[in-house]
Amino acid sequence: MEAFTFALSTQVDFPIYVRIGSLEGKQKQIPFSVLLKRPDLRHIGSVQDPTSDLFVTAQLWSDSKPLGVPVQTAFKTFKTTRSWNEWLQMPMSLEDAPLQCQLAITVWDLSPMGGEGARGHYVPFGGTTISLFDEDGKLKMGRQKCKIYRHKAADGFSSTTTPSSPPPKRRKTAGSDPLAPSPEELELERVEVLIKKHEMGEIPRIDWMDQMVFRQLEKLKINADEAARKRAILLQARKHRPSGDPASAEDDSGEEEVDYENFTLHVEFPRFDHPIVWSDHEYPPPPISTYTQSAPGNANATLKPPPEVRFGPDIEGAEGVIRIYDPEVGQTGNPCEDKHRRLIRSHRTGIMDRDLKPNPKIRDELNHIVSYEPTQDLTAEEKDLVWRFRYYLTREKRALTKFVKSVNWRDAGESLQAVEILPKWTEIDVDDALELLGPTFDNPAVRTYAVERLRKADDDELLLYLLQLVQALKYEDSPNADAEDVAHDSSLANFLITRAANNLQLGSYLHWYLMVECDDSGPGSAQRRLFAQVEYYFMVEMEKLNPENRKTLLRQGEMVAVLSRIAKDLRFSRDSRPLKIEKLKKYLKDPKNDIVHIDPPLPLPLDPEVMVTGCYPDESNVFKSTLSPLLLTFKTSDGHKYPILFKVGDDLRQDQLVVQIIILMDRLLQNENLDLKLTPYRILATNATAGAVQFIPSTSLSAVSAKYKSVLAYLQANNPDDSEPMGVRKETMDTYIKSCAGYCVITYLLGVGDRHLENLLIAPDGHFFHADFGFILGRDPKPFAPMMKLCKEMVEGMGGTASPLYLQFKQYCFTAYITLRKSANLILNLFSLMVDANIPDIRVEPDKAVFKVKERFHLEMTEEEAIRHFEQLIGDSVNAIFGVVIDHLHEFVQRWRA
Known part of the structure; x- marks a missing residue:
């Protein structure tokens, strides 16, 4: 055809x-x-x-x-x-x-x-x-x-x-009919x-013939x-023929x-270039089960997959089989259950509930419910039990989130009681406050209560969760509300603006987090308008309180714009790498760019605590990569050097999230007096496709193996001490063992993938750390990759599996794993707030992102079982054959490319 x-x-x-x-x-x-x-x-x-x-x-x-x-x-x-x-x-x-x-x-x-x-x-x-x-x-x-x-x-x-x-018209007369249309007609x-x-x-069209026609x-x-x-x-x-004329009767009949x-x-x-064929709109079918529809206005309802329907023999695909939808199916709830719940939660029993005390059995049930992790759903019976003993639970701070989940917010009387009881609750922890700001809680009173708890946190603690709090602004939005109204009335937005306007470090990070969201070209244009309104109100507030800080942020923006332009020019340039380096130095020395001399000193966007006064153009470099990242060395006001990498064409938000979680975990471990010598270098995404990375002078394990044959020889060459058994200074070896343990535990919990000897780095002072977090949450481009990266090169640096230092390394791993399990709720809540953040590996399966982190904590295990599990994990990683094969394959590919 x-x-x-x-x-x-x-x-x-x-x-x-x-x-x-x-x-x-x-x-x-x-x-x-x-x-x-x-x-x-x-x-x-x-x-x-x-x-x-x-x-x-x-x-x-x-x-x-x-x-x-x-x-x-x-x-x-x-x-x-x-x-x-x-x-x-x-x-x-x-x-x-x-x-x-x-x-x-x-x-x-x-x-x-x-x-x-x-x-x-x-x-x-x-x-x-x-x-x-x-x-x-x-x-x-x-x-x-x-x-x-x-x-x-x-x-x-x-x-x-x-x-x-x-x-x-049909005519009954046979033969020629004088009343039939003429040949001319x-x-x-x-x-x-x-x-x-x-x-x-x-x-x-043929003009001369058309005229004749x-x-x-x-x-x-x-x-x-x-x-x-x-x-x-x-x-x-x-x-007008007589009525008795038979011809007339014959003619009139037809x-x-x-x-x-x-x-x-x-x-x-109207004429169109192509035929227009009628087509109906495809409307979603009516719900065939209550599993497929959640109650309107009830954000706590969990969406479940529709039930599987299987036809009998000879029915599958048969013609004439139709599906009839029952209009009563898919309603907001079972009328009998709704009536039962109203009777149980009758407002007439509210006074009696105030003095209600649970018996030992019910108290154990309540304690079990309170111990649920944030992702755990409550059954209807558990919600009724929490509601019944709500006044008793006000003394338990961990029970507030379970109480909010048990409230039927569609019921005006019940929601009013819930709002009145919130101020009477014992002060909750920050992790519970973050959970109340997540996507499952949309009641303004509940979110305002969570913000009031955050007001008691200092700026340093607030900085740990600022990335997630900016994402939580998305859940302040409502489908029918204007972005300007939401930004103006949001308690979370007003809180962040007020705190950031009085603290330059907090304000600098808030400014860049908002700018990235405004620049994001992914779905959610209405949310981009919301972030733009918050940024506008933030600038207005800074103009009132600290005009100098606003000018500082504008200067940061100008510097980032110049660096982005330079990086883009060099990236798309067809010149050789030496010519690109010469061009970079020329750009930096150009006084029009205001990079070589910065006066007055400017807080570096990557680390606002560092004041930079200029840069060293001769120490700049362009790395051999498809994106041609720039190496820039800035002069600080105290006379030190601060090298950074600046990239264009790469989304650094996932790396930024991982480093932020590493910083948080490092703080949690140090609160338990466990310093694992981590090196959470700073990363800042300046827009959706550009950003800066702190450059830590270090060497990859592949380069160490090629030059020194082993990590232990590398440490002995840089930190010799003949009095020690391993020939390495005690402080250096202690740093190496602790940092290896810390990164093994953290990268396992975050599911960091694509681990090879090129992105495992070690500094001369013994600090071991990971780089390049392009794959997280268990995703890995290589098949059969071990769940935790503990290669033989790392173990040889400790003296082997029979060394007492290796046993010490395992003890550090167990302690770190058990310590971080205690703060699992906080980490899970932070990931819940990042579900809609357009992070690549979260965007693949957003509904499973939090679950993938939770399953690695193994919260169902006791501490002894968790230690045995992690010990087995260490053994599997050390003895993993595929890990060695992958490292050799990667090394071969890198040599072939070179």
Whole structure:
């Protein structure tokens, strides 16, 4: 088959137009005898003047119902012919037009006397009804010829009495019929079809031939009109035959009333480049189960997959099998359960609940419910139990989040009680406050309560969660609210703005976090407007309180813009790497860029505590990579050097999240007096595709193995001490063992993947750390990768598996794992707030991101079981064969690329 290009009607967002053209036909003169009986007819406009002023109305109908109001033509005075040539716009688009949609077009005449069917002083001259789509569902286009039914207003009924193209009449007489259409009329109908194709461009235009055809067409039209007139006279003669004439009876039996005047109205529909085929909108099917629909307004309802439906034998795919939807299925809840819950939570028992105390069995059940992790859902019975003993639980700070989950926020009385009890609750921890700001809690009173708890945290602690708090602004939004109103009324937004305006370090990070969200081109334009409004209010507040800080942020933006422009130019440049390095130095030395000398000193966006006064252009470099990242060395105000990497074309938000979690875990471990010598270098995304990374002078394990043969030899070369058993300074070896243990535990919990010897780094002072967090949450481009990266090179640096230092390393791992398990709720809540942050590896399966972190904590285990589990994990990682193969393959690929 040949290619057939068409468009669906649902894709055409274009109003329905119709062009009212001209009215053709000769009006029959009313006999004088009729005028004597009905003198009101002589006052009709068309009777007095064959070219009287008429107007046309058009209205859309479908399924015998009008669609909108009628539209009429403007007043126009006619001279020789009645021709309007006016486009009318209907109050509906083509994408919304039903298949049975049709236009009821009525031509109106003036009659001061009114009469049957009159509309005020207007009577119908005639009407016609034309459908928008033909029998094949294709939209009609171009000129259309519509039959006018005299003295009738057009009706839009499904079985209309005024069709634009009347069906052919069946005649019972055999042989030639003098009342049948003449050959001239049949030929005229055939030629009119061809003329329409010619107008639509389906028949090529040939000017000299077209002129000849049109001249012949005029003659044919005159002959057809004459034949129609003769047929009308003959029909009239037969009508006056005696009633007993058998011929008359035979003719009348199959003959309908004939229009002697034969008026036609020419209309025109818009033309399109391709055929338009009617198509219906695909609406979501009604719910077939309560599993597929959550209660409106209840954010705590959990969406579950629909039940699996399996057909029996010989039914799968059989014709005639239909699925019937029950309108009562998929309701917000079971009426019996709702009634039961209202009886249990009756407000009349509220006074009695105040003094209610649980017995030992119920107390154990409540303690078990309170110990649930944030992702655990409560059953209906557990929610009722928490609600019943809500006053007793006010002394338990961990129970607040479970109480909020148990409240039916759709019930006005119940929600009012819940809001009144919130201030009486024992002060909650920060991790619970973060959970209340997550996506599952949308009640403004609950979120305001959580913000009040955050107000008691100092700026240093707030900085640990600032990235997630910015993401929590997304859940302050409501579908029908304006972004400006949400930003102005949000308690969380006002809290962040107030705190950040008084602290430059906090304000600098808040500014860049907001700028990244404003620049994000992913889904959620309304949320981008929300972040833009928060940024605007933040700048207004800084202008009031600290105008100098606002100027500082503007200067940071100018510096980042210059670095982005330089990095982009060098990235897309086709020059060799040495030429790129020379260009970079030239750009940095250019005084127009204000990079080589920065006066007054400027807080570095990557680390606002560091004041930079300029840079060292000669120490800059361009790395050999597809993105050509820049190495820049800044001068600090205290005389030190601060090297950074600046990238364009790479989304650093995932690395930024991982480093932020590492900083938080380091703080949690140090709070338990466990310093594992971590190196959480700083990362800042300045927009969705650019950012800066702190550069730590270090060497990869692959380079160490190539040059020094082992990590232990590398440490001995940089920190020799012959008095120690391993020949390495005690402090250096202690740093190495602790940092290895810390990163093994943290990268396991975060599911960091794509681990090889190139992104395992070690500093001369013994600090071991990971780089490049492009794969997290268990994702790994390499097959059969171990769950934790503990390669033989790392173990050899400790002296091997038989060394006492290796046993010490394992003890550090156990202690760190057990310590971080105690703060699992905090880490899970932080990941819950990042579900909609457009982080690549979270975006793959956002509903499973928190679960992937939770399953690595193994909260269902006791401490002894968790230690045994981690010991088994260490053994599997050390003995993993695929890890060694992967490292060798990666090393081979790197050498081949070089």
